[in-house]
Amino acid sequence: MKKYISMFTAIAMSFGAVSFQLVHAETGVITTEAELVAAVTSGGVYKVADDVETLDCSEKQLQVRKGIELDLNGANIIIDNDGFNLQNFELTVAIKNGSITARESGSTYAVKAMAKTPSVIDLENVTISGAKNGIATANSYSTVNIKGGSVSGITAGIAGTMGYYTIEDSEVSGITLANESTLKVTGGRVNGIGNGITANNAASAEISGTEITGNTNNFGIYWAAFGALSLTNAKITLDANGKGVIHTNNSTAAITVKNCELTNTCSTANKAYLFTSNSGDAAVITVDGGKYTGVNAINAAAKTSLTINSGLFSADPSKYAAEGKAAYKNADGWYEIVEAGDMPTPAPTPDPDATPDPNATPAPTPTPTQTPTQAPAPAQAQ
Numbered sequence: 001m002k003k004y005i006s007m008f009t010a011i012a013m014s015f016g017a018v019s020f021q022l023v024h025a026e027t028g029v030i031t032t033e034a035e036l037v038a039a040v041t042s043g044g045v046y047k048v049a050d051d052v053e054t055l056d057c058s059e060k061q062l063q064v065r066k067g068i069e070l071d072l073n074g075a076n077i078i079i080d081n082d083g084f085n086l087q088n089f090e091l092t093v094a095i096k097n098g099s100i101t102a103r104e105s106g107s108t109y110a111v112k113a114m115a116k117t118p119s120v121i122d123l124e125n126v127t128i129s130g131a132k133n134g135i136a137t138a139n140s141y142s143t144v145n146i147k148g149g150s151v152s153g154i155t156a157g158i159a160g161t162m163g164y165y166t167i168e169d170s171e172v173s174g175i176t177l178a179n180e181s182t183l184k185v186t187g188g189r190v191n192g193i194g195n196g197i198t199a200n201n202a203a204s205a206e207i208s209g210t211e212i213t214g215n216t217n218n219f220g221i222y223w224a225a226f227g228a229l230s231l232t233n234a235k236i237t238l239d240a241n242g243k244g245v246i247h248t249n250n251s252t253a254a255i256t257v258k259n260c261e262l263t264n265t266c267s268t269a270n271k272a273y274l275f276t277s278n279s280g281d282a283a284v285i286t287v288d289g290g291k292y293t294g295v296n297a298i299n300a301a302a303k304t305s306l307t308i309n310s311g312l313f314s315a316d317p318s319k320y321a322a323e324g325k326a327a328y329k330n331a332d333g334w335y336e337i338v339e340a341g342d343m344p345t346p347a348p349t350p351d352p353d354a355t356p357d358p359n360a361t362p363a364p365t366p367t368p369t370q371t372p373t374q375a376p377a378p379a380q381a382q
Contacts (some may be wrong), residue, residue: 047073113137135151213236
């Protein structure tokens with residue numbers, strides 16, 4: 001028996017990566033940078049050891065060649081220029097519970113999927129920071145699922161030149177989409193370094209319950225795509241003079257805005273734009289419900305269609321009210337889109353210069369009550 005064990009040990013020692021997986025059976029335990037490099041190369045299920053806080057791979061390449069499930073167990077992985085770099089294989093990569101941080105000199109990507117073979121990337125409760133782009137996909141349509149955690153980048157958290165993204169309850173520092181990329185965001189926040197979200201080509205997005213902000217002198221959402229954009233219960237905030245919270249640029253997209261809150265906090269009231277477009281735009285925008293602080297400024301030369309079915313507005317939206325609807329100014333100064341037939345009839349204001357109607361029934365003259373000249377004498381006691 002000892003002879004066979006010795007033979008097995010000798011074989012295991014002669015194959016570094018193989019011995020690592022065999023020693024740790026079903027779940028490999030990672031304690032060193034070299035072991036992490038071996039793990040992403042050979043694939044499998046791994047967990048960073050409990051007493052490991054940081055693995056500095058800034059001078060190593062994390063080239064992912066096999067499917068891997070990696071529990072960072074609270075550890076921080078310091079990456080090189082390309083971070084977790086998925087190679088040209090059909091891979092499923094799952095990373096959870098930890099941080100991925102760019103090296104001091106900077107990194108281009110924290111998670112990179114730019115091979116011609118698409119992969120699936122699942123990130124759960126991972127904090128990504130410091131790189132030019134937190135996650136970047138191109139050359140094929142990889143699927144990226146993000147749950148919890150945060151993804152930040154110096155230029156954008158996510159650069160989806162080509163990719164299918166699903167994001168749930170996460171914080172992302174700006175998102176760019178192109179080609180036929182798709183985006184579904186539920187909850188969480190998108191805080192743009194520039195625009196909150198930028199889309200081009202045939203990109204499309206479905207956003208629900210998410211808070212979005214654009215940086216000063218940028219847009220909340222810049223939509224230059226012809227793919228559909230759906231916003232439901234979203235809150236989009238911008239502080240930009242002459243920039244729109246939602247700007248459509250040469251777009252023909254169908255855009256629906258339902259029960260959202262859009263605000264431009266620019267101190268110059270007539271430059272605090274909500275919906276804007278360029279002259280070549282032809283997007284079709286429909287608004288149902290919500291609250292909108294700012295003014296609409298669709299380019300007069302554009303073919304953009306903005307139709308408002310309902311909602312509250314700080315500035316008069318009458319120009320864009322749907323057919324059969326009208327804007328009624330409430331007592332608090334907000335305009336509400338209502339059915340035109342339900343508009344209250346204002347009370348007529350008398351014209352002081354008008355000639356009195358001789359046939360009009362005069363108003364009754366009130367009878368004055370006589371005021372006593374003195375108090376009555378008190379009654380005599382009997």
